[in-house]
Every structure is written in structure tokens, then in C-alpha cells.
Amino acid sequence: MTATIIDGKAFAAKVRGQVAEHVQRLKDEHGLTPGLAVVLVGEDPASQVYVRSKGKQTVEVGMNSYEHKLPADTSEADLLALIERLNADPAVNGILVQLPLPKHLNSDLVINAIDPAKDVDGFHISNVGLLGTGQKAMVPCTPLGCLMMLRDHHGSLSGMNAVVIGRSNIVGKPMAQLLLGDSCTVTIAHSRTRDLPEVVRRADIVIAAVGRPEMVHGDWIKPGATVIDVGINRIEGRNGLFGDCDFDSCAEVAGAITPVPGGVGPMTIACLLANTVTATCRANGLAEPQGLTA
Ligand code: NDP
Numbered sequence: 001m002t003a004t005i006i007d008g009k010a011f012a013a014k015v016r017g018q019v020a021e022h023v024q025r026l027k028d029e030h031g032l033t034p035g036l037a038v039v040l041v042g043e044d045p046a047s048q049v050y051v052r053s054k055g056k057q058t059v060e061v062g063m064n065s066y067e068h069k070l071p072a073d074t075s076e077a078d079l080l081a082l083i084e085r086l087n088a089d090p091a092v093n094g095i096l097v098q099l100p101l102p103k104h105l106n107s108d109l110v111i112n113a114i115d116p117a118k119d120v121d122g123f124h125i126s127n128v129g130l131l132g133t134g135q136k137a138m139v140p141c142t143p144l145g146c147l148m149m150l151r152d153h154h155g156s157l158s159g160m161n162a163v164v165i166g167r168s169n170i171v172g173k174p175m176a177q178l179l180l181g182d183s184c185t186v187t188i189a190h191s192r193t194r195d196l197p198e199v200v201r202r203a204d205i206v207i208a209a210v211g212r213p214e215m216v217h218g219d220w221i222k223p224g225a226t227v228i229d230v231g232i233n234r235i236e237g238r239n240g241l242f243g244d245c246d247f248d249s250c251a252e253v254a255g256a257i258t259p260v261p262g263g264v265g266p267m268t269i270a271c272l273l274a275n276t277v278t279a280t281c282r283a284n285g286l287a288e289p290q291g292l293t294a
Contacts, residue, residue, distance in 0.1 A: 003227070003254040006149050012266035015148065015292065016061055019273045022289045023062040026280060034280040035064035036094040036120065036272070037086045041079065041105065042072035047098045054096070054269055061273050066092060072102050079105060080113050087115040093283060094120035094276035117283055120275040123170065131177050131294075136282075138275055139294045143175035145267025146207060146228045147182070147294060153226060153256055158183040163200050165189045165216070165244070166209035171230055175207050178294055196220075208244035218249030227257040230264045 026032040036058045040051045051067065058065035068082060079097075086092045095118045101107050111119075116126040122140040130137035150157055162184040166172035172188060179186045189199050197220040200206055206227045208216050213233035221227060231244030243260030251257050258264055274292035281288045 003251040004153075004256040005251075006153060006226075006228075006256050006258045006263060008145075008149065008258055008263040009266045011149055011152065012145075012270035015267070015270040015274060016057065018289065018292060019270070019277055020061040022277050022292070026277070026286075027062070030284065030286065032280060032284060033062070033064055034093045034276050035066060035091045036096065036276045037066040037068060037089075037092045039068045039070065039079070039082065039086075039095070039097045041070045041074050041098070042102050044100070047100075051098055054272060057269050057273060058276075063273070063276060064091065074102075074105075076105055076109070079110055083110065083113045087113075087118065092118065093280040094118055094272075096121050096272065118279055120272055120279055122174065122275070128169070128174075131174060134181060137294075138279065139178065139271075140170055140174045141271035141275060142171050142209075142230060142264060142268045143178050144271040144275070144294060145264055146175060146230065147178045148271070148291075149228065149258065149264075149267065150205060150226065151182070156182075157205070160184045160204040161187070161202055162205040162207065163187045163189055163203035164207045164209065165193075165196070165200070166207075166211075166230070168209065171209040172207075175209065179205070179207075181294065206245075210244045212244055213242040214244070214246040216245040216250060218246065218251075218253045221250050221253040223253050224255035225253075227254045228264060229258050229260050231260060232265060 038051050055065045086095050095114050111123045112125050116124045119138050122138040127137045162179045164172050164176045167188050167190045176186045176188045200220040209230035213235050227250050229243035229245045233242045235242050241261045278288050278293050
């Protein structure tokens with residue numbers, strides 16, 4: 001069997017198109033232009049690339065982008081003061097603090113200072129709790145993107161066995177919550193899981209969010225399963241980016257698979273834009289965009 005390739009780049013373009021349409025409607029019918037503020041502390045090169053890309057795509061879908069670049073030695077008090085200003089600014093509907101922060105800053109404290117209604121990354125403890133209890137939350141972008149691709153491919157996920165490899169707060173745990181919300185039977189695996197290949201072989205849906213290049217092999221995959229590869233890794237001596245799955249051997253067995261690059265990655269920013277529209281609608285008591293939320 002050769003797997004269907006789930007084209008995240010094309011799917012993300014479709015999501016951005018839907019976001020742009022909704023933004024236009026908000027402008028035309030309600031005089032609202034959603035605004036996304038991105039805060040970058042320091043000069044981490046990868047973070048700078050992400051922030052630039054986020055800003056560009058925000059403007060492309062018709063929203064306002066506000067970039068706040070602060071020096072690496074910014075004090076916690078100054079950063080918290082900026083977040084307070086953004087919380088109070090009616091032109092700002094979404095706030096994202098680019099992680100990782102420099103070591104002298106307490107990320108939990110900073111993230112939890114964001115107004116939960118503007119927390120478009122979905123990392124605020126209130127949103128974590130709302131998601132965990134099945135209530136309306138702002139949902140972390142990468143897992144939301146994975147869920148959208150799975151729903152698009154399968155329709156209903158009800159009753160499917162899903163194995164999420166990785167239990168981080170930003171990917172693994174919220175991914176598991178979302179799959180549970182769609183009535184999957186969910187297993188969360190991690191570095192202490194015994195006989196991981198055997199656990200993965202039971203899965204109709206495999207989400208690999210580990211950070212170890214090409215760890216998951218084709219002989220771990222149940223024939224016909226759907227494999228969502230969240231990993232973004234580099235391998236010394238080889239050019240390009242590599243997922244957590246060995247693409248060639250997994251694609252031989254899986255029913256569908258996301259490539260790296262061009263799978264989950266593009267969906268993450270598309271979902272950030274979708275979350276900003278959702279936040280704008282909720283803040284103004286308007287109907288949320290269909291298909292862009294969990
Ligand atoms: P973390 O390092 O926070 O978490 C990795 C998880 O993998 C941990 O739960 C860890 O287990 C588990 N793990 C590590 N080694 C093994 C192993 N040998 N067997 C089973 N489980 C293992 O990573 P993130 O969740 O932040 O990211 C995961 C990957 O996804 C990375 O490659 C990252 O670059 C990528 N990523 C991609 C995004 C995108 O937009 N496409 C966005 C975010 C991340 P334990 O808890 O026991 O240590």
C-alpha cells in the first residue's frame with residue numbers, strides 16, 4: 001500500500017482563504033478589523049523567522065499585525081507591563097508571546113498574564129482547563145491544525161484508536177484532549193512507554209510529536225493507519241527538515257501520512273490566524289467561523 005499524502009501546505013492555504021473571507025465579513029458587516037500582537041524578546045534566529053512569517057500572513061488575510069520586539073535583557077516587569085497594555089487595547093484581539101523566552105523570564109508567569117480571551121496560542125492555564133473539561137477554549141495551534149486535517153480526511157473520528165507519542169503541554173497533551181473530544185480512544189505514549197512499537201501498532205491514528213528524527217518506522221504502523229508527523233528536526237550531514245517518522249517506510253504501510261516539510265508546519269500559523277478571528281468573534285458576541293475551531 002502507498003499512503004495518500006495529506007498536503008498541509010494546500011490545506012493551510014484553504015484555511016487562510018476561509019480566514020480572509022471571515023475577516024472581510026467582519027470589516028464589511030461590523031466595522032471590525034481583527035488585530036494580532038506578537039511579542040518577541042531577544043534575537044533567537046528561528047524565532048525571528050517565525051515572527052516575520054506570522055506578521056506577513058496576518059497582513060495577507062486582512063488583519064492588523066502589531067509586532068513588539070524587545071531586547072534580550074528586558075525585565076519581567078517591563079514585559080508584564082507590555083502585556084497589560086495589549087490586554088487593555090481594544091484593537092488587539094490576539095496576543096502571542098514567542099517562546100522560548102530568555103532564561104531570566106518566567107514563561108508560565110508571562111503566559112498566564114495574557115487575557116485568556118486573547119490567548120490565541122491556547123497556553124493560558126484557563127484555556128488548558130477549559131479544553132481539559134470539554135468547554136469552549138482557545139486551542140493550541142499545532143494540535144488544532146492536526147485535528148482539522150484528520151477531520152478533513154476521515155470525517156468522523158469517533159471510535160478510532162489514536163496513539164499520541166509525546167506528552168508536552170504544547171502538542172501532546174492538548175492533541176490527546178482534542179482526539180478525546182472527537183470520541184477517539186486515546187493512548188498517550190512518552191519516553192517511559194514500554195514496547196512503543198507494539199503500542200503504536202494498535203493505532204488507527206498516530207500522532208508523532210517527539211522531536212527525534214525518523215524514530216517511527218513503517219513496521220510500527222498498522223496497515224491503513226493515518227500518520228500525522230508533527231516533528232521538525234535537523235539531521236547532521238543531511239540537508240532539509242525531517243519528521244519524527246521515517247517517511248518512506250511509513251508511507252509504504254499507512255493509509256495516509258503528512259510529509260515534513262509541508263504537513264503540520266504550515267497548519268500551525270494558519271490556525272493562529274483562525275484563532276485570532278475566533279477570539280475577535282467571541283469578544284464581540286458574534287457567530288464563530290464554521291470549521292475553524294475545535
Ligand atoms: P518536547 O520535547 O516538549 O516533548 C517531546 C515528547 O516526546 C516528550 O513527552 C517525551 O517524553 C517524548 N519522547 C522523547 N523521546 C521519546 C522516545 N524515545 N520515545 C517516546 N517518546 C519520547 O517536544 P514538543 O512537543 O515541543 O515538540 C515535539 C516535536 O514537534 C519537535 O520536533 C518539535 O520541533 C515539533 N513541533 C512542531 C510544530 C509545528 O508547527 N509543526 C510545533 C511544535 C513542535 P517525556 O515526557 O517522557 O520526556
